[in-house]
Amino acid sequence: MLTEPLPSPRYAATPVPLGGRSSDGYWRRLVPVLAVLAAITRIPSFRHPLWNPDEGYLAVQARILAGGGALYDTVVDRKPPLLPWLYEASFALFGDDSLRPLKLLAVLAQLLTAVLLAATARDRWGDRAGRTTGVLYLLVSVGLNPEDAQAATFEIFMLPFTAAAVWCAGRGRWTGAGLAVAGAFLMKQTGGAVLAPVLWLLWRSAARPWPYRAQLLRVALALTLPVLGAALLTDPSGFLFWTVTGSGAYAEFTGSELHVLFRALANTALLCAACAGLIAPVVRVLRVARTGAADLWLWLAASVAAVLLGFHFFGHYYLQLLPPLTLLAAGALQVLPRDRLASALLTSAGACGLFLLWGMLAPRPELAHAQLVAAEVRHRTGPQERVLMWGMHPETYWLADRTPASRYLTAGLLTNYSGGRDGPHVGEKHAMAGVWPVFLTELRERPPVLIVDDSRGKPYAPEELPTLRRLLAGRYEPLPDPVDGAVLYVRSPGGSADPGDPADPEDSEDPGDPGR
Known part of the structure; x- marks a missing residue:
């Protein structure tokens, strides 16, 4: 029976540069593998001109903005401005008749997320954990309805910021952590949930009250200044209304409760099927050993709360759960026997293959x-x-x-x-x-x-x-x-x-x- 905790996070004492050690070429070997895997898992995204109405909404917004329109004035949405601006920039560089450049950027966003998660796991538990985390994340990243997993929309571009926030906080880079939280929020409001593990890591790292206050101030300034800047670049009152205060009715629970409940159960079942290789080791270790990963559990809990917010349970909301869940699984696999790692990878690869097949064959009526x-x-x-x-x-x-x-x-x-x-x-x-x-x-x-x-x-x-x-x-x-x-x-x-x-x-x- 397992009684020992997971290996304690070691990044505070011996951080490993993201660029890797010059002597072992760790990243030179891992990043190409992750890049190929990211490209393979995003192949279905190129099958259709677009996957869901969110992509269409962003494309129309970008055209209006490129024609001199103003966000939260001549075109409006309940979302922050970062992704509409990214679409606008892509249209300016590559034309506005195709979303392929955005789909390529989504591949890069998934690759960056995998690399940052791998770096976080490597700092905590070593080289093997880093490789495991990066690969597992990409394998489970397609584990939803293809219109949710393959679309180049808010969650896909939000996840690199959330992964960067936790990685920076683990390294004590509080300005970078605050900027990453701001980027996540400006991509989608629920991205701000990653602030919870960042603050937990800040509190755990503080040896004396004064450094704690200084670090907290750095996080606060790095978080608030970009958000204020975005508000000033658009329209402050419109920004506040459309991203925060104007969506009360949208977030109500009432209305089609059975329909919403069915969607919640269906998307939860899909995600559990995709993550079967991850959930088993997490549950096993949670049951018999202390995890030593309170910040990751807090990150997962905050992400669950973000999925619940608004009581809509759209499939793409669930993508926010994958980074903390993948890290928890990688940590659990460090304690379990090595054959459990092979089982987790094979199970995840099999599920990934099925979801990719779904994405390639499913009709889009x-x-x-x-x-x-x-x-x-x-x-x-x-x-x-x-x-x-x-x-x-x-x-x-x-x-x-x-x-x-x-x-x-x-x-x-x-x-x-x-x-x-x-x-x-x-x-x-x-x-x-x-x-x-x-x-x-x-x-x-x-x-x-x-x-x-x-x-x-x-x-x-x-x-x-x-x-x-x-x-x-x-x-x-x-x-x-x-x-x-x-x-x-x-x-x-x-x-x-x-x-x-x-x-x-x-x-x-x-x-x-x-x-x-």
């Missing part, structure tokens, strides 16, 4: 639908004409190469619909504060030549929204033939009815609200 609608939109509109896609597929704008008629790229921001949440908590009165007056002003000042109702029976359909229903009835008429279920509306000859204010007084909030 929603992408096919968006492509059909986009082709029809291109046929019926000119390049300079604005259109409104009323639905949850902003990628249609990008596929059709048409400019949105509104800063709100999905119906979700105007109705609180998201991922199957329906019932009494979807509608105009559940929208983000102040958005409907702005939306109506946009449609009055620059009416779209074409409106596509892509609700297809969802609870945000125009017949459920009095204001939008009046707008369509007064100014537009439907074309006789829907496109794969989507109804196209063109302007009525002589149509002049004004939609007026939102039907529910709760929607007519202060027009100066940051929702503008």
